[in-house]
Amino acid sequence: MASLVTTLSGYLGYRGREGQWSFLLHRISGLGTGLFLTIHILDTSFVYFAPSLYMEAIKLYQSTLAGVGEVVLVFCVFYHGINGLRVAYFDLFAPKNWTIPSERKTFWWTLGLSLAMWLPAAAIMLFNLLKNNYGLFGG
Amino acid sequence: MAANKVREAKTPNNYEKFAWKWMRYSALLLIPLVWGHVILQDVVVGVHNMNLGYVAERWASLFWRGFDALLLAFAFAHGINGVRQVLNDFIHSDQGRRILFIALFIFWLAVSLIGLIALLAGVGQQFPLK
Numbered sequence: 001m002a003s004l005v006t007t008l009s010g011y012l013g014y015r016g017r018e019g020q021w022s023f024l025l026h027r028i029s030g031l032g033t034g035l036f037l038t039i040h041i042l043d044t045s046f047v048y049f050a051p052s053l054y055m056e057a058i059k060l061y062q063s064t065l066a067g068v069g070e071v072v073l074v075f076c077v078f079y080h081g082i083n084g085l086r087v088a089y090f091d092l093f094a095p096k097n098w099t100i101p102s103e104r105k106t107f108w109w110t111l112g113l114s115l116a117m118w119l120p121a122a123a124i125m126l127f128n129l130l131k132n133n134y135g136l137f138g139g
Numbered sequence: 140m141a142a143n144k145v146r147e148a149k150t151p152n153n154y155e156k157f158a159w160k161w162m163r164y165s166a167l168l169l170i171p172l173v174w175g176h177v178i179l180q181d182v183v184v185g186v187h188n189m190n191l192g193y194v195a196e197r198w199a200s201l202f203w204r205g206f207d208a209l210l211l212a213f214a215f216a217h218g219i220n221g222v223r224q225v226l227n228d229f230i231h232s233d234q235g236r237r238i239l240f241i242a243l244f245i246f247w248l249a250v251s252l253i254g255l256i257a258l259l260a261g262v263g264q265q266f267p268l269k
Contacts, residue, residue, distance in 0.1 A: 003231045027225055034218035041215065041250055045257035047194050054191060061186045070181055077177050081170050088163040095145050121182045132187040 018107035019100065026083050029076035036073055067129040071122045078121075079114040086110055158220055165217045172210050195262040204258060211254045219247040 014020055046054035060066055086106055090097045097106075131139030150156055180186075184193075197203045223243050230236055 004229055007228050030218070030221050031225065034222060037214060037218050038250060041211065041254040044194075045253045047191060048257035048260045048263040049253075051191055051263055054194075058186065058189050061189075067186070070186065074177055074181055077173060081166075081174060084166040085170060088166045092163055098145060121178065124182050125185070128185045128187060 017104065019103040022083055022103070022107045022110065025079060026087075029080040029083075032076045033073065033080060062132070064129065064133050067125065067133070071125050074121050074125065075114065075118045078117045079110070082113050082117075083110050158223075162217060162220060162224075165213045168209075169213055169217060172206070173214060176206075176210060191262055198258075198261050207258055208255075211251060211258065215251055215254070216247065219243055 011024065016023075043054065043057040046057060061070070127137065130136040180189075198207075223239065226239055227236060230239055
């Protein structure tokens with residue numbers, strides 16, 4: 001219990017600015033993606049173990065709530081990927097970049113690139129959602 | 140501001156070093172695999188066009204079955220080790236970490252096996268698919 005409080009207050013109280021935000025976003029997006037991945041492996045395996053349940057799962061995924069979650073998930077996947085690439089590149093090939101100024105600059109680049117990839121994808125997914133669930137755009 | 144000095148240190152070749160490398164090298168492979176999968180399935184095809192027939196058609200291709208097998212192998216192991224790293228921040232005792240390691244290993248093995256069986260066996264429905 002003590003270690004839980006110490007770790008959580010450290011996560012939230014440490015004012016490391018961009019470096020700390022990138023650490024927190026990486027963890028949250030990774031845990032969110034991992035949670036979905038676990039569910040997704042199991043629901044996909046229904047195609048063999050219980051085909052009718054697979055169609056139930058797909059119906060759930062087609063709901064509006066799941067559709068909004070899907071848009072968030074895609075941001076998590078893009079952000080975690082770009083930030084992971086940044087971490088892997090620094091760690092494996094260019095450790096001299098692990099400095100505070102470079103951390104600050106590359107955090108904003110990472111966020112900007114993620115948004116640039118996410119916005120068009122989110123627009124298409126929301127378009128499909130409104131079309132299929134609300135009959136907009138001639139759906 | 141003075142530039143940070145990067146210190147080089149020798150680290151032992153143990154499991155933690157292997158896991159550290161695994162996270163980074165699997166990440167390089169996961170970029171095309173996961174982004175390709177997400178862009179194709181969520182954005183281009185879309186969840187409203189999915190059903191058993193779609194999966195059967197997709198898995199009729201050996202390429203896509205291999206693609207999904209790589210996703211299952213690399214993405215899930217990457218994710219489980221990530222969960223282990225996060226929980227190691229909260230669990231500090233050697234015994235607690237050992238229990239966590241074993242529990243996550245069993246969980247990883249069970250879910251991976253379920254996924255692998257479905258991937259090898261394919262869609263369990265009589266043709267023609269509805």
